[in-house]
Amino acid sequence: MQLTVNGTNHDVDVEDDMPLLWVLRDELGITGVKYGCGVAQCGACTVHINGEAVKSCQISAADVESPITTIEGLGNPDALHSVQEAWIEHQVAQCGYCQSGQIMAAAAFLAQTPNPTDADIDDAMSSNLCRCGTYPRIRAAVKSAAAKMERA
Amino acid sequence: MSKIGKIARRTFLIGSAAIVGGVAFGYYAYKKPVANPLLKGLAEGETALTAYVKIDADGITLITPRADSGQGAYSVQAIMIAEELDVELDQIKVDPGVPSRAYYNTALAQEAAPFPSTNDSFTANSMRGVMDAMMKFLGMDITGGSTTVPDGFTKLRVAGAVARETLKAAAAQKTGVALTDLRTSKGAVILPDGTSLPYTELAAIAGTLDPVDEVQLRDPSTWRLMGKATQRFDIVSKSTGTQDYGIDFTLDGMVHATVRTNPRRGGAMQKFDASDAKAMRGVSQVFEISTGVAVIADNTWRAIQAANSIEIEWDAAPYPAEMDAHWQTLSDSFVADRVDSTMKDEGDVQAALEAGDVIAAEYRAPYLAHAPLEPLSATVLVQDNRADVWTGTQIPSFLRGNVADITGLDKDDVHIHMLMMGGSFGHRLEARVVQEAAEIAVKMEGTPVKLTYSREEDMTHNDTRQIAMARGRGTVKNGQVESFDLGIAMPSVIASQMGRQGLSVPGPDTQIVAGAWEQPMRIPNYRVTGYRAPELAPISSWRSVGASSNGFFHDVFLDELIQAAGADPMAERLRLCWHDPSRKVLEKVADMSNWGAPLAPNQGRGVAFCMSFGVPTAEVVEVTATEDGIRLDNVWVAADVGTVVDPVNFENMVQGGVVWGLGHAILSEITYSDGMVEQDNYDSFEAMRMYQVPNIEVAGLENADQVRGMGEPMVPPAAAALSNAIFAATGQRIREMPMNKFIDFV
Numbered sequence: 059m060q061l062t063v064n065g066t067n068h069d070v071d072v073e074d075d076m077p078l079l080w081v082l083r084d085e086l087g088i089t090g091v092k093y094g095c096g097v098a099q100c101g102a103c104t105v106h107i108n109g110e111a112v113k114s115c116q117i118s119a120a121d122v123e124s125p126i127t128t129i130e131g132l133g134n135p136d137a138l139h140s141v142q143e144a145w146i147e148h149q150v151a152q153c154g155y156c157q158s159g160q161i162m163a164a165a166a167f168l169a170q171t172p173n174p175t176d177a178d179i180d181d182a183m184s185s186n187l188c189r190c191g192t193y194p195r196i197r198a199a200v201k202s203a204a205a206k207m208e209r210a
Numbered sequence: 211m212s213k214i215g216k217i218a219r220r221t222f223l224i225g226s227a228a229i230v231g232g233v234a235f236g237y238y239a240y241k242k243p244v245a246n247p248l249l250k251g252l253a254e255g256e257t258a259l260t261a262y263v264k265i266d267a268d269g270i271t272l273i274t275p276r277a278d279s280g281q282g283a284y285s286v287q288a289i290m291i292a293e294e295l296d297v298e299l300d301q302i303k304v305d306p307g308v309p310s311r312a313y314y315n316t317a318l319a320q321e322a323a324p325f326p327s328t329n330d331s332f333t334a335n336s337m338r339g340v341m342d343a344m345m346k347f348l349g350m351d352i353t354g355g356s357t358t359v360p361d362g363f364t365k366l367r368v369a370g371a372v373a374r375e376t377l378k379a380a381a382a383q384k385t386g387v388a389l390t391d392l393r394t395s396k397g398a399v400i401l402p403d404g405t406s407l408p409y410t411e412l413a414a415i416a417g418t419l420d421p422v423d424e425v426q427l428r429d430p431s432t433w434r435l436m437g438k439a440t441q442r443f444d445i446v447s448k449s450t451g452t453q454d455y456g457i458d459f460t461l462d463g464m465v466h467a468t469v470r471t472n473p474r475r476g477g478a479m480q481k482f483d484a485s486d487a488k489a490m491r492g493v494s495q496v497f498e499i500s501t502g503v504a505v506i507a508d509n510t511w512r513a514i515q516a517a518n519s520i521e522i523e524w525d526a527a528p529y530p531a532e533m534d535a536h537w538q539t540l541s542d543s544f545v546a547d548r549v550d551s552t553m554k555d556e557g558d559v560q561a562a563l564e565a566g567d568v569i570a571a572e573y574r575a576p577y578l579a580h581a582p583l584e585p586l587s588a589t590v591l592v593q594d595n596r597a598d599v600w601t602g603t604q605i606p607s608f609l610r611g612n613v614a615d616i617t618g619l620d621k622d623d624v625h626i627h628m629l630m631m632g633g634s635f636g637h638r639l640e641a642r643v644v645q646e647a648a649e650i651a652v653k654m655e656g657t658p659v660k661l662t663y664s665r666e667e668d669m670t671h672n673d674t675r676q677i678a679m680a681r682g683r684g685t686v687k688n689g690q691v692e693s694f695d696l697g698i699a700m701p702s703v704i705a706s707q708m709g710r711q712g713l714s715v716p717g718p719d720t721q722i723v724a725g726a727w728e729q730p731m732r733i734p735n736y737r738v739t740g741y742r743a744p745e746l747a748p749i750s751s752w753r754s755v756g757a758s759s760n761g762f763f764h765d766v767f768l769d770e771l772i773q774a775a776g777a778d779p780m781a782e783r784l785r786l787c788w789h790d791p792s793r794k795v796l797e798k799v800a801d802m803s804n805w806g807a808p809l810a811p812n813q814g815r816g817v818a819f820c821m822s823f824g825v826p827t828a829e830v831v832e833v834t835a836t837e838d839g840i841r842l843d844n845v846w847v848a849a850d851v852g853t854v855v856d857p858v859n860f861e862n863m864v865q866g867g868v869v870w871g872l873g874h875a876i877l878s879e880i881t882y883s884d885g886m887v888e889q890d891n892y893d894s895f896e897a898m899r900m901y902q903v904p905n906i907e908v909a910g911l912e913n914a915d916q917v918r919g920m921g922e923p924m925v926p927p928a929a930a931a932l933s934n935a936i937f938a939a940t941g942q943r944i945r946e947m948p949m950n951k952f953i954d955f956v
Contacts (some may be wrong), residue, residue: 073491080511084466090451091460093510094583095665099892100215104581129451138450145449149441149858151282152866154448155455155583155632158218177866180901187892189583190280193903195862 059120064131070119078122079103079114090129094187101186104159105167106132111166113185129158132165135158141165141210144203152190160186164200168207174200232266234412235421258719262291262369265377265413270295270302270397276362276603277353277635278444279582281921282859285364285442287858293435294428296394297409298622304443305452306628332612337951341919342486354602354639354751356823356919359855363917367427368504375422379416380415429700430853436627439858444630456602456629457587461658463493464589466649468513468662470520471502473670474527474885475748479480481523487516487814496520499649501642504661513655514664527745527885534744536882537558537574540679541697543743550702550742551718557735563791566685569774573682574946575759576879578675579895580752584632585668586643591658596623597648602631604638608711612641616648636751639707640673670887673707674880676700677750680726684776691786694733696767698723698760699743704747718742725757725822725926726764728787738764747882753870754822759818761926762875762933766945769816769934779817779934780805791850791914792819792826798909800846803830812941813843814838818930824851824916825923829868829905829930835939839954842872842904842932851918857910864908864924871928875897876955902955 061068067079070085070096077096082088082105094102103114111141116185133139139166151157160183167182168174172183179200188196264271272295274287284304292299313744360910374394381399382389387693398406430437445811447453472479481501484496490514498507507513530536545937587600590613597617603609606626615639633639645662663671678700685693700930702719752758780800787793799805802816812835818830827849836840845868854860875894881888888893911921933944936953944952 059349063826076509076511078510084509084511089454092583093457093665095660095892097665097891097893100583133450135446135450135452137577139595142449146441146445149445149862151280151445152282152862153582153584153631153633154444155280156454157448159898160714161449178727183900185899187583187897187899189581189635189897190865191898191903192867193869193898193900194906197901197903206679 061119062125064161065125071171074120075118077115078105078117078119078126081119082114082126085098088128088130092155092158094156094159099187100156100158100159102156102188103161104162106162108142109166109169111163121185129162132162139165140206141168141199141203144199144206145203148162148195150192150195150199152192156186156188160188160196164196164203168204169198172204173209174204216742225802226547229266231266231415232267232410233376233417235263235369235376237253242387243458244654254407262366263295263373264419265373265409265416267410267413270297270304270409272302274304274306276358277602277628279353279359279602279604279631279632279638282442282856283353283358284857285368285440285446286359286859288443289369289435289440290362290366291431293366294367295374296741296856297397299440299443301397303347312399316466316616320952334588336894346500352607352639354636355921356432356825356861358921359851359919360917363853363855365707366923368425368890370419370617373426375425376416377409377412378420379419380412383419384412384415393485407766408660416834422741429795435644437857441858442859453630455584455632456589456600457662458895459480459589459600459633459660461589464658464660465506465654465754466510466513466662467647467659468510468517468664469499469504469646469667470517470522470585471667471671472524473887474524475529475671477527480520483521487517488510488846490516490519497653499646501646504646504650504766506659510662513662517664527747529885531880531885532883533881537679539746540677540699540743542680543741544697545741546837548699548743550625550722550740551720551727552737552739553720553723554736554738555677556733556737557693559693559695559735559737561787562735563683563695564694565598566649566687568683568685569771570681570683571770571944571945573680573763573766574666575678577647577677577747577749577881578752578754578874578878579669579672579880579889580635580637581669581672581892581895581897582633582635582637585697586637588644588647589658589660590644590647591932592617592648592651592654595619596625596934597651598627599644599648600604600627600629601643601644602629602634602638603632605641609641609644612711613648613895616645617652631742635753636755637672639751640710642671664890666890672880672887672891673750674708674746675758676749676756677746678759678763680760681889682770683739684765684767684771686771689777691768691771693773693774693780695735695737696764696917697741698737698763699741700756700759701743701745701749703749703751703755706745710748720755720870723760724755725760725820729764729821730792730826731786732770753867754925757822757922757926759819761818761822762929764946765818765820765927765930766933768929769818769937770943773937778806781890783817783819787819789821789826792821792912794911795819795826795848795850798911799828799830799871801833802842802846802848802907802909807829810834812939814935814937816931816934816936816938818927818934820923820926820930822926825917825920826914827923827927831928831935833870833932833935836956840936840939841956842902845904845906845908845928845931847924848909848911849923851915851920852914853911853912853917860910860920861908863920864910865906866922867920867922868906868928869898869903872932873902875929876949878900879948
């Protein structure tokens, strides 16, 4: 099957039911996408498919027809996305394992909701778990990112 | 200003050694005769040499031996070295180094001594010294007990200062300029004419010199980095998906493994049928290991799918199959022959209870999983008479011994490579995943094997937080707390945890009463008794260990007595508290929360205090009882760690500790049925999510003499402050966690 990830086309030969998460991590070596639960509870595996935030443990690679963006494709240390800039300014991460997914969820959310209320943010971000409890900083970083994206 | 002088060489052993093209400071040479008598027990022939500062033509590397599970340990250790070394944080690399006895953790042993951290008496300090010697003897290169900063606070700064002064001596030798005319800045020695000699160019000469003995640690008022906002080393990588964790590690030719082990922990495997698994795509081998079955495949998912298809018959667990029996075991443990310690016994508790109307209450705290978001993994390669292990761990030195035992190799031929951890909270104080990976790697000699647990395997085989029960009896008199008698029953965490390493720890387990017995309160009749319950399911150190349950028990019972006395919860705690830094954290949260200001009838404020790991911590929680349940509005926290080394990280960790304490108190428990853990993923073992998180305001005070760590002490008061706030808002007293079994939350 064919997958387009971060603008690059890949030919992969896997079972029809292999979740996208594992194709990205183990077949393509794209490890910014994290395995946390495998059952759509933690959001560490969140990627964008056609701009929508999707938990990549819940969709089989065979069912993906649109281009995929992972955290590596959202921005990089030399060319940060506004959400990543905000995450760095607020020093959100502790262990950081959930943060790829948090950032991908926040980026998709802000693209659709440029001026979110606090309640909007809580709603949108509540499907992503952070065991370290960085939530107060995530909340602040989402607000900063919203302001940055509005200015941009 | 502390003058370290020759102490640097004797106590801190900051030697130096020439390395290729440079110098390494902090070399710890076991074979050299040393003045420190505590070192006599070290093994002959130990040749490991380790360093804190390594400089060669490629640059400056700081060795940060305490492991980073997300608490910012690498950054805070580097800050302490760099402060004295005079380097900027963007001029250095950090490296966790290799496991070695040179990195023994002094502070952790001190915490184990049976004296409250407020006790500075000669006996207490000398006992702490004995524990230090034991720890050194055992070579416990451990990260834990919130000890990274206290352990490194002096020795890492001394390492930086010795390196700086020796580099200055090298510059003096090279240029002929008098030492007193040299200064250092930004990784270079500066000559009087302004010429800058980079450390990297002086390193080779420095390697030929004896390290400078006489160093002075700088006065805090001159600090450039410590106490200032700095950027963590890993913040960019962790915001861009470029940070590699243990689970991301790969090697050429590596295969993926997973395991299925007995869900009835500690029971044997009767038989298994892997015929389906063996036929599945990508699966190369299925074989028995000592704890169950291992599957080898070419992809993690394929390994997990195959493992799940194996039919296995398991034997029973050695502990009771159902929870009722676990609780009954604790309930039956409040008897004289189960007394483990009575370290607090003041006044005449018995007489006071007989003289007054006794207020009695019973409290419970459940088993809890650590459940860091990164499932456990380890990569092991056994080849050419050596074993290499790549994993995220808090116990590298133990792992060396464990892998040596499994592979039959000498300990010196086992190499542990420390990788970044996606959380731990105590989970990675255990060795099982590495032991299993080593066992698999022995059978696959020459092939690197990465063992990854599925979330379900990880969560159902967690060595959990202890289950615990407490019974309080007390009296009040004239509007004041008159007597306080608390008994706490739990199995010994330390016995369970150390038992898995084949070690037994003599004497009482201070964790059974930690967070309760050492509270700096002066109650006329005051007793805390620890009861050691028989071993039940496997338990381990879970963020704040004994205090995670006992801080809740002690402070909620105190709140009940204060309410019964009709006193103000804040004023009565302040009246009872004799320890000045502790009073100040209470006064601080009173101020921050505007304690005493009127609230709506459906709102409530609760305060709790707990001294744990030597850190006095006070928290106020404010809740509203809404139609949809209790809503958490605000939390104010004040804690005194002596010196806040990294203020940004301090705030982040304190907020995280509060979320950890509140989230588990409301939502979480691990239960056993038919001998098996009933919660296997985050849908059944729930955690706090964004919509439940209150505003959390943090104050770090610096009145205490001793420098302490803040990873754990924020946890114990959180649940108590919440219970006290709910009582204030609703009149309902919650004495058991998780609280959502008794009241709804928004």
